[in-house]
Amino acid sequence: MKDKELQEQIDSFLNETINDADSKALEKKLIDDPKARTHYLNEVTLHASLRRRFSLNAAPRILPFEKTLNPKIIYSLAASVVLFLGFLSFWLFSSPVAEVTHVVGAYRESGVAFEEGELINSGEIILSRGLLRLDFSNGARVTLEGPADLEIHDVNRIILNEGILTANIPKSAIGFTVDTEAAHVVDLGTSFGVSVRADGLTEVCVFDGEVEVSLPGELDSSNLSHLVREGEAISASVNSSVIDSVLYETSQFENAWPVNYGVLQTTGYMRFVSPGPDFHPGNYKDNEHIVVFPEKRGFLSNESMRVDMIDPGEYEKSHYEEKPTLVPHRAMTSYLLQLDAYPEGENPNRRRSVIGQITFANPIVGVITEDRLLNESEVVFGIPGVEYPSARTIEPRPEGDKREGFDKLILTADRHSLILELRENPGHLDQVRVLVEAQ
């Protein structure tokens, strides 16, 4: 903004030292010139941010309002205001327990949407529909699928009255507890799912690690407690004194589960690997689907890395030397997308064609598909201790095969989605590694 006089007037107005003459002049400028107004509003935004950050009550203020309001008004406001102030001060002065980190069509009963970034204190959450992921201050990540009724007691304990949730609990939060009317579930370092039906029937499925399930206090006369390990599931009914082992079945968790990993949606023939032990890439031969695995999470590499794609649009093959390079200055989470076709059915050597789309909560920063780059990135982003299938480099291309690798790989303009159309001969393996900005 070149107008020095305007800047000085704005500054003195915001510093509260302006005199009437300059104030009138400022007003005239703002009325006459829309650009001046835009500049002024930008300056105010800064001033307001600073004020809110450094003024003693940094959050919305609750003033003793007797100072500013007529006593008559106070009496008529009394009842609703006391409630309002009480609730507001509770909201503001208790420190938040969790933050909403991802939403997929998540709405309250009233129709008000949940939004990313909302801070959640202890209390009740009624999710009328959609998926809601909460990240607790101790590192626990819980995704809730509506319709659901969840109470947050504190950072270590939640109560699921109805609905479905999946939880990933890091070491820092071991002991995290999910209570339901029928069961008391304590995490021992793990990921698991809990579902509660309308009649109170509770199911607990352990995808990884182990949990301890016992009956709620009053019924726990025999100190009955079940250690449930990965690949196992139990169910418990309200007022029953028995915990039953049941068939391990994860389909009811397959919507909530990917959201724990930052994958909001997969469509078409793409699927996020179902929760469970041994989700290693080698175990997933599937002719119908492109399967998605999470790899290293929130990882900041020291080295720059060549990738195949950085910009939105359709992928075009290029030479190794021409490939774009990612300079690491932010943490990334890696996902491996894989089509592992195998001979089967009446026409075993028929080429398989699969199309699907995947949407991530955070933006995609790089996509890798070429063999050499896949190998290089695997060293950095692969899950340690997992043997990655190397079939991709072993099968020679038949002579005269004009196949160009992936038929289509499209990164959407908003960077959150990848559309794939893969065509593959059985016995071949196609992989795409996707690097996504970490939280």
Next chain:
Amino acid sequence: MTAENSHSSKHEDFVALYVRHEPAVFSFVLAMIGRSADAEDITQRASMTMWRCFEKYKPGTNFKNWAFQIAKNEALNHLTKAKRDRHVFSEKLIELLAKDTLEETDKLEARRRALDMCVKKLPPEDNEIVSGCYAEGVTVRSYAKEKGGSANKFYKKLNRIRVSSNNVSSVN
């Protein structure tokens, strides 16, 4: 759902909406009023009105628009009285500022977020000056007096900090 439950979930809805939009409301009020302490009072008074009238708000519609209308009316009430003491912005300018703020709301929101991040990263000396000058009950003049130095020197420093914060946030 009992009446009690529905009342407390109304609270929750209101607070969720209000807390999310409060920074924008305060910023808007400050643009109309100019004085921080007054702007805070007015924002708070507007929030009372919003709560009292929350029945009238249709869920799913634009809360920010609705909230801004209420804030604008509170501001105009205040300015009618304040103009006896000093020059204040006319209703004509208030309407223009309201229109611009609503139109630019996304850009201003993005700027606000970038600024909040920048402000967190201020170097310690700058941080000290800013926190001193923006603390409640303090004016730049009184801070200067306390610190020993002309008020002008601090105005200049503040302006420089504001300019560089503005520049950094524009880049972001």
